[in-house]
Amino acid sequence: MLVTTWLKRLGLALMFSGLSACGGSDAEPDIVQTAQADARFSTLVEAVQAADLAGTLAGPGPFTVFAPTNDAFAALLAELGITKAQLLADKALLTQVLQYHVLAGQVPKAAVPLGKPITPLQGGIFKVDAVGSDLVITDGRNRTAKITATDIHASNGVIHAIDRVLLPANKTIVATAQSVPDFSILVEAVVAAGLVDTLNGNGPFTVFAPTNAAFAKLLAELGVTKEQLLANKPLLVQVLTYHVLPSRVLKAEVPVGAPIATVQGQTFTVDSSLAITDQRGRKASITATDVLARNGVIHVIDTVILPRP
Numbered sequence: 001m002l003v004t005t006w007l008k009r010l011g012l013a014l015m016f017s018g019l020s021a022c023g024g025s026d027a028e029p030d031i032v033q034t035a036q037a038d039a040r041f042s043t044l045v046e047a048v049q050a051a052d053l054a055g056t057l058a059g060p061g062p063f064t065v066f067a068p069t070n071d072a073f074a075a076l077l078a079e080l081g082i083t084k085a086q087l088l089a090d091k092a093l094l095t096q097v098l099q100y101h102v103l104a105g106q107v108p109k110a111a112v113p114l115g116k117p118i119t120p121l122q123g124g125i126f127k128v129d130a131v132g133s134d135l136v137i138t139d140g141r142n143r144t145a146k147i148t149a150t151d152i153h154a155s156n157g158v159i160h161a162i163d164r165v166l167l168p169a170n171k172t173i174v175a176t177a178q179s180v181p182d183f184s185i186l187v188e189a190v191v192a193a194g195l196v197d198t199l200n201g202n203g204p205f206t207v208f209a210p211t212n213a214a215f216a217k218l219l220a221e222l223g224v225t226k227e228q229l230l231a232n233k234p235l236l237v238q239v240l241t242y243h244v245l246p247s248r249v250l251k252a253e254v255p256v257g258a259p260i261a262t263v264q265g266q267t268f269t270v271d272s273s274l275a276i277t278d279q280r281g282r283k284a285s286i287t288a289t290d291v292l293a294r295n296g297v298i299h300v301i302d303t304v305i306l307p308r309p
Contacts, residue, residue, distance in 0.1 A: 125140065208299050
């Protein structure tokens with residue numbers, strides 16, 4: 001009798017255990033498990049494990065992961081000139097780069113804020129734009145990646161596949177300008193005005209950056225030489241700070257038609273065609289936008305704008 005009762009209890013226990021196991025197998029996999037089950041993401045999974053981030057990405061979240069494919073990692077290795085083993089051994093770099101691909105919160109394709117700054121777990125920003133029928137990411141180093149698949153669901157978030165590994169910004173506004181030959185006079189002016197340390201600071205700042213041709217026009221307009229302009233520090237400081245906003249403002253966030261306050265103190269306006277009107281009624285066209293830097297963003301303009309005297 002006792003043996004029979006015990007066997008019945010054992011049978012019931014095994015039955016409920018089996019039902020529990022079946023229920024567990026039907027549960028939606030988390031982000032890590034979803035990536036592990038997709039051959040496109042095998043290098044990403046290795047990287048996540050090498051960076052000890054698997055526990056985080058298996059947590060409750062929710063998270064959004066922009067997941068580089070194996071081909072994306074192969075392209076990165078060629079770009080950096082390193083092997084996969086070297087990349088996986090550099091835990092600090094891996095952690096920084098991988099966290100740059102993760103957002104806190106679930107952001108499906110339909111909710112991606114186009115043109116707006118997106119802040120990942122690593123810090124910094126990147127942005128996503130619609131280019132024709134594609135969604136294209138611009139990272140902190142102004143490299144672009146295409147989102148090739150969207151809304152891959154997991155129990156703790158969503159995955160979007162991308163064809164290039166994103167990298168966070170590694171240059172300040174000044175260093176970014178120094179890397180562009182067409183900003184050489186602007187860089188000379190920033191140095192002469194003693195503003196390098198300010199524009200290398202944390203910011204963030206928005207700089208409307210005049211090209212060399214824009215400065216050449218200004219010299220003709222004022223009837224001075226470049227040397228005379230660079231020697232006039234009070235004028236330089238007044239003019240250059242009029243080109244700087246005390247916050248990061250991407251193209252999509254520019255307040256059209258409203259006065260925009262500058263670090264210098266005076267305002268200018270931008271119309272719907274991206275033409276600036278300065279305090280003297282002069283016009284400047286914004287010819288390129290959203291050049292990202294570690295501490296802000298640069299927009300390129302074709303005319304030096306001027307505050308009231």
